[in-house]
Amino acid sequence: MALDAWVNESLYPAWGQRFRIKRELARAKSAYQDIVIFESESHGRVLMLDGVVQITEADEFVYQEMLVHVPLIAHGAAERVLIIGAGDGGVLRRVLEHGGVRRAVMVEIDAEVIRLAREFLPGIGGAAWQDPRAEVIVGDGIAYVAEAVNAAFDVVIVDSTDPIGVGEVLFTETFYAHAARILSPRGVVVNQCGVPFLQGEELIETSRRRSKSFPHVSAYLVAVPTYVGGFMALGWAAKDGSLTGLPVAEIERRAAAAGILGRTRYWTPEIHAGAFCLPPYIAELLP
């Protein structure tokens, strides 16, 4: 790749973002996807899978904090967390920041993503890879949930690619049925559901599937700089309706107890509470 070259994201056929790259760091074709890591001029290092931006060093905190802290704080006493995907290690790191978490299992299908992220994006996962509470499994997320025992987890976090290609099975009715089975009574599953302004169908369709196994299905929002197109929706499916709508003071109390208060750059108790308020253009996509 020539110096001063631009990388064009290929997520949408007629619109997208582009980065000027300083240098390419890694390029691999795994059994599942094309993996590229490059150093950008504007956003630090960038991981792309099949031409779609997964993470940049500059803004990873936005997505990770909201994907992790919202369900864990909303649950209030999560000890056992299952992470599916998230091979870069960023979700694992945020989960382990919660003092009450005793076990975090991460199931990533692509060993190459883990290997390359640990080599070229070491700050994303940080010390989480060595944490004794972490169990990192290279394997198939749908197979893992099918085999896991009932009520084994308090929170399930799905940090996958969009529901096309390798990530598709993580958005099926079968997946959500297993998620409901392996979650404890206050359990919640969250997963990224794309940018509704451009991928509205993704939120509509996956919410419908979540509704088959969970009585409380909604979404919350985060403005991720490099998931361009306005708000990204994070899908929410819970057994217990009392997990959302918490007062800000209670969210703050739990965050202090968990040890995350004051350590975040995007998540705050107020933003946590407000993230469930959806603009009408997004609310109309939900069941």
Place this chain on the structure above:
Amino acid sequence: MALDAWVNESLYPAWGQRFRIKRELARAKSAYQDIVIFESESHGRVLMLDGVVQITEADEFVYQEMLVHVPLIAHGAAERVLIIGAGDGGVLRRVLEHGGVRRAVMVEIDAEVIRLAREFLPGIGGAAWQDPRAEVIVGDGIAYVAEAVNAAFDVVIVDSTDPIGVGEVLFTETFYAHAARILSPRGVVVNQCGVPFLQGEELIETSRRRSKSFPHVSAYLVAVPTYVGGFMALGWAAKDGSLTGLPVAEIERRAAAAGILGRTRYWTPEIHAGAFCLPPYIAELLP
């Protein structure tokens, strides 16, 4: 321009968005800037000034609703509104949706923007151009505020380009001093302050300038799909500190009285209230 060509936004040197265009509709070099309007495949028609996206038909409601409804509802009894810039007519249209507004003065420096927007983006301004409460002036915003009488307006809305080039004078200490003078005691001025993730200096510097003339300076947020890079900050400067922090029920009551409740696709009372809660990475940029 060839069919199937891409238009690259030139706002940032090393990152940006691009659109595939169906056809170019207008291209002009006015006394102030380069103006291009094209039909995109993904976002309807798009207006660019000096290579920077100003508005698209698909997402204009997001920015316009938040720029207009938040200050007008927060004021609660705004009758006289000054709009600076916003030559496309979209802000004027939203201002005139408020039943209590008796007079809306719009001062746009570039007659070519108005002419081309009315011809090629007629839905943006809609019937506002003919509203008897509207006064559209082609002129210099800084000269207008310098000549306006004391306490002539309840709300001033600055919808300009970034504080470079033609928009620069609308972010000076002189401008804010005049804005404070021509606003009534409950008056508020709002203006777009860029995307803090990428243009943090813009929010820092303009907030500092607003602080010289207003005791209550903050910002609120909106996730505009085509102002890429996460949240955009809308700068807030008021004489009265009670305009923010309103309960959601009061915001809703005022919106119903104004006639905008249920007519919006992004703004809601909850989103209005939540928009003033800033992630730490943005809050740290304010005075």
